[in-house]
Amino acid sequence: MxxxxxxxxxxxxxxxxxxxxxxxxxxxxxxxxxxxxxxxxxxxxxxxxxxxxxxxxxxxxxxxxxxxxxxxxxxxxxxxxxxxxxxxxxxxxxxxxxxxxxxxxxxxxxxxxxxxxxxxxxxxxxxKMGQEVFDLDSKAFIALFGNKKSKIKPLLMDQHFLAGIGNIYAQEAVFCAGVHPGRQSNDLSPKELSKIYQCLKKILSKAIEKKGSSVDTYRDGEGKKGEYAELLKVYQRQNLPCVKCKTKIIKETIGGRGTCFCPRCQN
DNA sequence: AATGGGACCTGCGCGC
DNA sequence: TGCGCGCAGGTCCCAT
The missing domain is CATH 3.20.190.10 (MutM-like, N-terminal)
Known part of the structure; x- marks a missing residue:
């Protein structure tokens, strides 16, 4: 979860x-x-x-x-x-x-x-853990990701690199930023990296405010479902229309994990 | 350095 | 109704 x-x-x-x-x-x-x-x-x-x-x-x-x-x-x-x-x-x-x-x-x-x-x-x-997202500013984020060759979406999830992001929020962040999850991190422009950073912070903040996402079995400390699940834009939305452009969301394995993205919005 | 596969586990939903 | 299969939010370890 x-x-x-x-x-x-x-x-x-x-x-x-x-x-x-x-x-x-x-x-x-x-x-x-x-x-x-x-x-x-x-x-x-x-x-x-x-x-x-x-x-x-x-x-x-x-x-x-x-x-x-x-x-x-x-x-x-x-x-x-x-x-x-x-x-x-x-x-x-x-x-x-x-x-x-x-x-x-x-x-x-x-x-x-x-x-x-x-x-x-x-x-x-x-x-061995990487820095907390909220401890980084945009400049530090760009510097961190700018010289790594890995695919961006698996890299966002790498706990040794950046702490706290998993398969849901990594997918949401690159969708929000309009970046294809398979792009190499060091091929991304500072502008694209900055956008990912802003999206990540926005999404994580909102998700905390909503007490998390409840896909499947996750519950918050009171046993209640979090409310962010309904705000998810791509995660588990394969074959459904993209919320931005209506193109069908596709699912591929990237970095060994299921990854949903919009083939039109994310380049 | 980067990537891929398997292992660790259970239980759910789906298709037949 | 029942059964087998695939799949699931994470991380580590090993091989290439």
Whole structure:
């Protein structure tokens, strides 16, 4: 599911709902989510401790635990977090809080990751991660993309290069900018790169405002669907008319991932 | 440096 | 109605 807007939505929800709460116990319905640590050790490190703060870096969620360390959550493809009074469908790990509610770590495909770290900034996934989109200005974005030979759409999704963009928003951004997803990044003019940058910021901001996109199983922290899905212009719109020119949207595999685009608007 | 394929997983929707 | 197949928002690892 989750790209930057969805993870940011979950983060904001957790900040308002669970910061200050104590994790009474952790229930493991499926241990495979837990990486690099035993359930016993994980429980020892977090049970009875207070959730102090919530951080997002790229698509990674970090829960600061008072006088302990950090719970690291990666939702990968089908993971999501729901704060509620009951055990939700596909709940793989449940954090039982002192107010009687649970943070449900739900994950249909069990590809998500739950870790513990004493120093989250030293995690390989964090160390290797590119900059946040919102930390870049137009000039820095153009400089970054201007000397890379990769195809633009897969490059936008490369977390080592730029953090937070996935298959939905990469497609939306290049559509918005009128750029073919298979174009080489270093062949794009500064004007085209600038346009992609502006589109990306606009789309991500709007998606955060709408609490993400709900294609398939994704839900925000309350278990509600995000509202950005209805604003998507090309993602999963193959064979439907382009919203700008009515040409049929096509779908191709680019960089190993399904990619929808308008063959007329995107050059 | 860039790209492609496979692996990790489950479950949904579709066509027959 | 039932079954097999393809496909899915991510990331890592390996080979070329």
């Amino acid at each position: 989750p790209e930057l807007p969805e993870v940011e939505t979950v983060k904001r929800h957790l900040i308002s709902e669970v910061v200050g709460k104590t994790i009474v116990s952790v229930v493991y319905r499926d241990k495979r989510l837990l990486k690099g640590i035993t359930t016993k050790k994980f429980s020892e490190l977090v049970e009875g401790k207070k959730i102090e703060r919530i951080i997002r870096r790229g698509k990674v969620l970090i829960l600061g635990i008072k006088e302990s360390g950090f719970i690291i959550i990666h939702l990968r493809i089908s993971g999501w977090l729901i704060v509620s009074k009951k055990e939700e469908k596909f709940a793989r790990v449940l954090f039982c809080l002192d107010d009687g509610r649970f943070i449900n770590f739900c994950d249909q495909r069990v590809l998500g990751e739950l870790k513990f770290s004493f120093n989250w900034q030293d995690l390989p996934i964090i160390k």
